[in-house]
Amino acid sequence: MNTDGFEASDDKTLNVTLNGLRIEDEAEAGDSNQATKIRDLEKKREDYLEWPEYFMAVAFLSAMRSKDPCTQVGACITDSNNRIVGVGYNGMPIGCSDEILPWGKTSLKPLETKYMYVCHAEMNAIMNKNSADLKGCTLYVALFPCNECAKLIIQAGIKLVVYMSDKHKNKPSTEASKLMFNMAGVKYQQFVPKKSKIVIDFEEIDWNNMSV
Numbered sequence: 505m506n507t508d509g510f511e512a513s514d515d516k517t518l519n520v521t522l523n524g525l526r527i528e529d530e531a532e533a534g535d536s537n538q539a540t541k542i543r544d545l546e547k548k549r550e551d552y553l554e555w556p557e558y559f560m561a562v563a564f565l566s567a568m569r570s571k572d573p574c575t576q577v578g579a580c581i582t583d584s585n586n587r588i589v590g591v592g593y594n595g596m597p598i599g600c601s602d603e604i605l606p607w608g609k610t611s612l613k614p615l616e617t618k619y620m621y622v623c624h625a626e627m628n629a630i631m632n633k634n635s636a637d638l639k640g641c642t643l644y645v646a647l648f649p650c651n652e653c654a655k656l657i658i659q660a661g662i663k664l665v666v667y668m669s670d671k672h673k674n675k676p677s678t679e680a681s682k683l684m685f686n687m688a689g690v691k692y693q694q695f696v697p698k699k700s701k702i703v704i705d706f707e708e709i710d711w712n713n714m715s716v
């Protein structure tokens with residue numbers, strides 16, 4: 505065993521035992537890159553997802569379930585213990601076929617547009633709650649909530665809305681949401697990602713080191 509805790513075997517394979525796991529490397533003993541790599545496996549990871557990024561990523565993952573051809577929105581509600589207590593995405597109400605109801609938005613006949621029927625992501629996340637109530641909770645959502653969802657958010661007792669985009673900020677609906685949030689003491693803040701990308705590539709997972 506050398507001073508780094510590595511064991512150089514006769515066949516020039518670098519063998520290291522970490523927490524009962526034997527890591528064998530085809531590197532020559534003394535290869536400093538390999539040594540650094542192996543030493544990194546002994547330390548706590550520093551590039552783990554922080555809570556806000558994790559929750560916003562859950563919101564975005566949920567949005568991938570949406571069948572809306574134009575806009576997919578996801579929402580994730582968390583409590584003060586950083587537990588997820590509700591998730592949702594925009595979709596047709598339960599029992600109302602999303603094969604039959606319209607997904608278009610341009611028809612001059614309101615009944616033939618999705619707007620009459622779609623449940624917004626925030627509404628679904630609130631309705632899907634798995635805790636007794638949502639008092640003091642935080643809602644993560646891709647788009648700033650509309651006025652109808654703002655009412656639900658307020659009534660549910662949610663205290664903070666973290667949103668990614670307020671691209672409709674000049675719409676009366678957004679202004680109404682902000683007016684109600686301000687009156688009701690619901691705070692809202694734009695999410696500033698620390699990572700530009702969060703990728704899950706199933707084909708690239710290194711099962712030996714369990715890194716993605």
Ligand SMILES: Nc1ccn([C@H]2C[C@H](O)[C@@H](COP(=O)(O)O)O2)c(=O)n1
Pocket residue numbers: 572574575576577593594595609618622623624625626645647648649650
């Ligand atoms: N905060 C939001 C904003 C929008 N949505 C949903 C509702 C519709 O399915 C769609 C909006 O349609 P668009 O006019 O953008 O094609 O997005 C939501 O769930 N939450």
Ligand SMILES: [Zn+2]
Pocket residue numbers: 624625626649650651652653654
């Ligand atoms: Zn809404």
